[in-house]
Amino acid sequence: MSMDRIITITSAQNDKVKAMASLLEKKHRDRSGKFIIEGIHLIHEAIEAGAQLESVVYDMERGVPDELRGSLAQANGRFEIIETTRAIIAKCTGTDSPPPVFGIVRKLEADPASLYRANGLVVVLDGVRDPGNVGTIIRSADAAFADAVVLGKGCVDLYNPKTVRSTMGSLFHVPVVEGDLSELLPAAKARGMRLVGTSLQASANCYAHDWRGPTWLLMGSESDGLSEAALAQLDDHVIIPMKGRSESLNVAMAATVLLYEALRQRDFQTTIIPDPPTK
Template sequence: MEIHQITSARNEKVKRWRKLSTRKGREEFGSILIEGEKLLKEAVCAGWQARSVIVSDEGIQGLEHLSHLDGVSIYAVYPSIFSQLVDTQTPQGIAAEVMVPVNGAGYQIRGEKPVLLLDAIQDPGNLGAILRTAEAAGVGDVWLGAGTVDPYNPKVVRSAMGSLFRSRIRRVDLREAIPELKEQGYWVVGTNPRAERVHFDCHYPKRTAILLGNEGRGISAEIDSLVDDRVRIPMPGQVESLNVSVTAGILLFELLRQKWRET
């Protein structure tokens, strides 16, 4: 396993990796920078292709566990350079540039798995938690409407804990996507704290799409007008709302509970 040494922060590869901390850079190169041996293994096992591996002194020992990366260029950098590439306070010493798979065009759904629609979710930690919950609940597709945080933001990647690599994620215009879903037989259910029906009184068909809104304002009026039904989560306690990732978990696992009960 050959390791190439980079000693200058002005090296062109270092400049490239640094750009991956921005959405513009990620879109320019079609790749993201992930940190840690575990995330790298998760990405590769999910079929993402590694372009290069970057290690500092602390990460070189971890390379002996990455024999499955034969043919991938490995670069060693000083710890001071490595810390410029990642945004964690205690770097793990190993990172990698991996290519983002390209999803096909259109709104065609695979199978009859639930679909999750997100309208302007802005917090990276929330999106990462939602992606992990969605995978656990058996969601097939996660569609991100306008205003939703970049799913390849480093904080999203970390909080998703590997689920990002196994999720089918697509940025869409919900104004077009929701009517397309309905044409494919999907029942679109939105959340609304003033809805008449509580979530466990609703029967969810096999083809159900759950729509969640922004952390502060909820679902926009324009998008809300497109849904088939609205539900609320009963809250007898003295709180006005739940975190959107918690809401996602409650609704998606109610879908799963009903599915299991019918089988």
């Protein structure tokens, strides 16, 4: 669709508006297979990744964002372009300060083979409920070049708008699989993956662990850690050493520390700088 064929909607009672606003609820996202992305950056990432965008909706008072003008002009019918009021955008995004643009995207399909690549690195989340934490972990997994992220039952919905915003577009870069850990963990072990998790009782620190082989890194809920069922599946327990007085790290920060240690071991040689000679 070229920019001269823009759909204008000004009524909050419009059926299309009601359908888009319903995606704020998980049951409607599940039923329709669609979700909301908000803001210029996420729209750009979706277009670049070739995601199945259905609609891009912008604030008619602000106009088309300059950063997206070229991409929208070349849409060629791949998705519809809608101009509407700020009040309708607020209704569809559930935010007090509505973004200048949002989009409707079909849910992503992750290739299950991404979980079992040779020497693969997969992050597995067990009951992580905070959307900001899940989004940040997906960003860190993307940055550390992990092969995939698994969301077990009890985790926040990947397509919760807060989760999507927190990924900052990384959900379009790294495969994210939602599944039952009671089935996935034994299957991973059977295929040679080593399951590693954190534990305050672990004797090995995370820097002494060898992260170079095929690894599934398990991270538990913010309040309870890994479930008993997940703990029973672990091959290795590691601890993140702390020299200060803090008792623990936020789950997203802990996952990032471990992912970057894996990245360091896999991709970077450690250079030891000798002490200067004594006089």
